[in-house]
Amino acid sequence: MIYLKGLLKFLPTIGILLFIGxxxxxxxxxxxxSQADLNAVGFDWSNNYWCNLMLENGLNGVKNKAQPIAITGIIILCSSMIIFFFQFANHFEKHRMWKMIIKISGTLAISSAPFIFSEYHDIMTSVLSISGTVVIIGMIRxxxxxxxxxxxxxxxxxxxxxxxNNFFYYNENLIQYGPIVQKGAFILILSWTIGLNLISNRKNVP
Structure with a gap:
């Protein structure tokens, strides 16, 4: 029972690792x-976005077998991140208002993520970016x-x-580099999250 309770503290890290796999x-x-070649075969790590994996069909028009798996991955990631924001706020933030800001803005940011593959992609991307910036500011504090x-x-x-990432995405002259910047953002943010999850639990070991 104690082992299980300890394992639950690391759910954000476990979820992130599952997502990567x-x-x-x-x-x-x-x-x-991809944005570089609509007729290309396979996933191009330099020119495809993560959300391309969640489309019903590939950009080349072929049925996308990756869709259900990719959607499962994003749901796992989002669930893990929401747990993380609540854990972080409870462990690191003492001010009641800022604790709520971290929890609410974090949940809002992550809840919008599954919809970035829908017709509301641009709106959800903006919501994710704004809310994500707010929660990170609260965390930095x-x-x-x-x-x-x-x-x-x-x-x-x-x-x-x-x-x-947003600058590259909305700039026609730089959008070709958007997928690379997106992956860099994934790596940095998820690494930061794992680090904080480990630190917060180490800090609370009895």
Whole structure:
């Protein structure tokens, strides 16, 4: 029972690792087509976005077998991140208002993520970016108060790469680099999340 309780504390990390595995597996099932070449075969790590895996058909028009797997992956990731935001707020933030800001903005940001593959892609991307920036600002504040400078700097880098990701996505001259920036954002933010999950649990070991 004690072992299970301890394991539950690391659900965000477990969920992120599962997501990464699912992401890689889904990419192998993607039929093809990217922003660089609509007739390409397979998933192009340099030119395909994560949301391409969640389309009903590949950009080349072929039925996308990766869709249900990719959607499962994003649901696991979102669930894991919501748990993480609540854990983080409870462990690191003492101010009641900021604790609520982290929980609410974090949940709002992550809840919009599954809809980025729908017809509301651009709206949901904006909601995700704005809410994500708010929650990260709240987290940076908490990390500063808890004297965790390295994790605070990583949080600032997360904000910068979110902004960079949007800048590239909405700039016709730079959109070709968008998929690479998106993957960089994934790596940085998920690494930061895992690090904080480990730190918060180590901090609360009796």
């Amino acid at each position: 699912i992401y890689i597996y889904a990419s192998k099932l993607y039929p093809g087509g 908490a990390l500063y108060n808890n004297q965790l400078p390295f994790m605070m700097v990583m949080g600032i880098c997360c904000i910068l790469i979110i902004g960079l």
